Amino acid sequence: xxxxxxxxxxxIALDEGSLNRAAQRRGISQPAMSLQIKQLEGLLKQELxxxxxxxxxxxxxxxxxxxxxxxxxxxxxRMCAExxxxxxxxxxxxRVSTSTFFGRIVLGPVLLDINQAYPxxxxxxxxxxxxxxxxxxxxxxxxxSGTLGETEGAxxxxxxxxxxxxATPEYLDECGRPETPEDLKRLKFIQHHEDQxxxxxxxxxxxIEFQAPVRVGFTADDPDLIIRAVxxxxxxxxxxxxxxxxxxxxxxxxxxxxAYRVPPKPIFAVYPSRHSFDRRHEVIIQGLQDKLAAxxxxxxxxxxxxxxxxx
Numbered sequence: 577x578x579x580x581x582x583x584x585x586x587x588i589a590l591d592e593g594s595l596n597r598a599a600q601r602r603g604i605s606q607p608a609m610s611l612q613i614k615q616l617e618g619l620l621k622q623e624l625x626x627x628x629x630x631x632x633x634x635x636x637x638x639x640x641x642x643x644x645x646x647x648x649x650x651x652x653x654r655m656c657a658e659x660x661x662x663x664x665x666x667x668x669x670x671r672v673s674t675s676t677f678f679g680r681i682v683l684g685p686v687l688l689d690i691n692q693a694y695p696x697x698x699x700x701x702x703x704x705x706x707x708x709x710x711x712x713x714x715x716x717x718x719x720x721s722g723t724l725g726e727t728e729g730a731x732x733x734x735x736x737x738x739x740x741x742x743a744t745p746e747y748l749d750e751c752g753r754p755e756t757p758e759d760l761k762r763l764k765f766i767q768h769h770e771d772q773x774x775x776x777x778x779x780x781x782x783x784i785e786f787q788a789p790v791r792v793g794f795t796a797d798d799p800d801l802i803i804r805a806v807x808x809x810x811x812x813x814x815x816x817x818x819x820x821x822x823x824x825x826x827x828x829x830x831x832x833x834x835a836y837r838v839p840p841k842p843i844f845a846v847y848p849s850r851h852s853f854d855r856r857h858e859v860i861i862q863g864l865q866d867k868l869a870a871x872x873x874x875x876x877x878x879x880x881x882x883x884x885x886x887x
Contacts, residue, residue, distance in 0.1 A: 583616065591844075595631075665696060672717050675703065730847055740838055743813075747811070766806060
């Protein structure tokens with residue numbers, strides 16, 4: 577098996593956090609996936625994964641290989657796109673799918689800008705709060721955040737968004753503000769139906785991981801509904817900080833356990849196959865990455881104290 581394919585299997589295993597789910601994505605058995613990881617470890621003469629009851633995690637060499645492998649795979653995609661660009665224009669009908677919430681706030685404005693920059697490109701944007709099958713439903717590119725799910729076609733992580741735990745100040749006044757992860761069991765957690773916790777989720781502080789107990793009080797499949805439930809003091813939730821910026825600044829929401837880091841929310845690009853990846857995919861993915869970076873920069877700028885005025 578070629579080295580690029582072994583690296584891709586390794587990246588998928590870490591993206592999924594499970595050899596079983598990674599095997600499903602690759603369309604192979606779990607023993608075959610384990611064998612590919614062992615072949616890569618033998619090739620590099622390093623142990624790359626730690627297998628636990630909850631899944632797989634990278635060793636320190638594994639973290640290095642993961643970072644480098646992402647760059648190599650992205651470089652391969654860019655090379656293929658540039659080869660296609662020698663003959664192909666950014667034109668034609670291009671179907672993009674994403675969730676309603678993410679599409680309205682982030683991806684929609686990106687696609688509108690791209691549509692103006694490339695007038696020969698006919699973008700068809702579909703907002704659906706489900707995991708579409710890019711092959712059977714003839715989707716050129718799906719942008720997914722959080723859980724990747726069972727995926728036909730090719731997929732790679734293209735970005736991350738910082739997550740936080742949040743509630744209303746009134747709810748925390750009533751239930752008490754948690755000081756440790758263990759204190760979260762006093763509060764009701766409002767979860768997305770694709771974001772099942774299994775009773776716990778990890779929080780990290782100063783490099784130490786804590787398993788925070790979760791008491792689910794409400795489950796929904798709509799991020800807007802989850803935010804409304806938090807606003808109605810039903811409980812607390814987990815969401816990307818960028819989406820909550822205005823509510824945090826005006827006092828409607830309050831961050832819970834700010835000294836602890838919540839695992840970030842990954843964003844994946846899914847497309848029918850590596851061979852289908854062309855310049856149009858590259859333009860949209862790069863536009864999305866630039867948009868998220870700009871949102872993060874704007875958020876950080878608003879957190880800086882105003883400069884002192886001197887005479």
